[in-house]
Amino acid sequence: MYILVINPGSTSTKIAVYNNRTQLIYRPFNHNEKEMAAFSTILDQKAFRKQIILDVLQEHGFRLNDIDIFIGRGGLVRHLQSGVYRINDDYIHDASVGLNGEHASNLGAILAWELARVVNKEEMAYTVDPVVVDEYDPIAKISGIPDISRVGAFHALNQKAVAHRYATETNRPYSTLKLIVAHLGGGISVGAHRNGRIVDVNSAMGGDGPFSPERAGRLPSYELLKLCFSGQYTYAQLKKKLIGEGGVYGYLGTKDIRDVEQQIMDGNKKARDILEAMAYQIAKEIASCAAVLEGWVDAIIITGGIAYNRRIVELIRQRISFITPEIVVYPGEDEMFALADGVLAAMEGQRELVEY
Numbered sequence: 001m002y003i004l005v006i007n008p009g010s011t012s013t014k015i016a017v018y019n020n021r022t023q024l025i026y027r028p029f030n031h032n033e034k035e036m037a038a039f040s041t042i043l044d045q046k047a048f049r050k051q052i053i054l055d056v057l058q059e060h061g062f063r064l065n066d067i068d069i070f071i072g073r074g075g076l077v078r079h080l081q082s083g084v085y086r087i088n089d090d091y092i093h094d095a096s097v098g099l100n101g102e103h104a105s106n107l108g109a110i111l112a113w114e115l116a117r118v119v120n121k122e123e124m125a126y127t128v129d130p131v132v133v134d135e136y137d138p139i140a141k142i143s144g145i146p147d148i149s150r151v152g153a154f155h156a157l158n159q160k161a162v163a164h165r166y167a168t169e170t171n172r173p174y175s176t177l178k179l180i181v182a183h184l185g186g187g188i189s190v191g192a193h194r195n196g197r198i199v200d201v202n203s204a205m206g207g208d209g210p211f212s213p214e215r216a217g218r219l220p221s222y223e224l225l226k227l228c229f230s231g232q233y234t235y236a237q238l239k240k241k242l243i244g245e246g247g248v249y250g251y252l253g254t255k256d257i258r259d260v261e262q263q264i265m266d267g268n269k270k271a272r273d274i275l276e277a278m279a280y281q282i283a284k285e286i287a288s289c290a291a292v293l294e295g296w297v298d299a300i301i302i303t304g305g306i307a308y309n310r311r312i313v314e315l316i317r318q319r320i321s322f323i324t325p326e327i328v329v330y331p332g333e334d335e336m337f338a339l340a341d342g343v344l345a346a347m348e349g350q351r352e353l354v355e356y
């Protein structure tokens, strides 16, 4: 069975084709800021990204009709349980309006569904563990003011994938493990996994958790309120400070941790201070998840692109190894395989297929 997997990120479109679980094609495309500046909304980018996918298929000799299963990364639709979802009209509506906000991942399943529809296969369009998975314990949702829930958006797909990987590698069922997973990417999320459920996790969408390469983490809210009403910034400018141009970028003008590492090697003290502060906040978030799990932690898993940086991993390790010696590093992410594997598992009857 040929499977097309589409994963749109804020600065990239990743495309893969699998023959069952074997990857035949993997093409990541980076989009620079200038290229994306031509579009005022995420939905406006649809035709541009669709053409890239069609070009890749053509280049590799695939016709759309050769594809049996179309899978897109799931976006900011309504909060839902972890699972494999068939794309339907309701999903397309919610992703198109950005029910829980604008994010490139909203386009993933829309593109999968639209491409499937061209060859009358829309019932073969799926998504897995969208960024809005909600398995929070009720207590974790209470924020401190009734108007705001703590439920946000995070790297559910990769958090679940690495947790399952660890369970398989240690020969234990995920449903019996207590894990802390720190996904360190352009955004950062740290989740407490208890017996197969992510019972608490910070939103990676800016304004919660540790700051990240491009997003502000949890902020002193009263100070933020003052900034909002200072008349200095528009809504759009402040939103950019939270997501896109916050975090490391706000201090150092780069979102690339390799670049920051180079600046440190060149003797830039500010770069060192900011990197250390990010590691400090990540360690603090991990330790708070240990409290969620009442100290019973089988392993701490560090994953995402930043996990390639030894300096950050060591800084985190120094502060959290008192929780457990079992600290596992899985650098990068394997979201493309997780999407393909999830849908195949549902077809094989090993995972539930949920209607949206």
Ligand SMILES: Nc1ncnc2c1ncn2[C@@H]1O[C@H](COP(=O)(O)OP(=O)(O)OP(=O)(O)O)[C@@H](O)[C@H]1O
Residues within 6 Å of the ligand: 009, 155, 184, 185, 186, 187, 188, 213, 255, 256, 257, 258, 304, 305, 306, 307, 308, 309, 332, 333
């Ligand atoms: N080899 C590396 N060494 C250090 N940092 C790296 C390396 N590779 C990637 N990064 C950093 O990882 C970050 C991006 O990580 P990743 O690719 O997991 O995130 P993303 O997919 O862009 O965003 P997100 O995971 O939030 O959806 C960037 O800051 C990048 O500089």
Ligand SMILES: CCCC(=O)O
Residues within 6 Å of the ligand: 103, 131, 153, 154, 155, 186, 187, 188, 204, 205
């Ligand atoms: C919404 C979480 C995923 C990301 O940070 O890109």
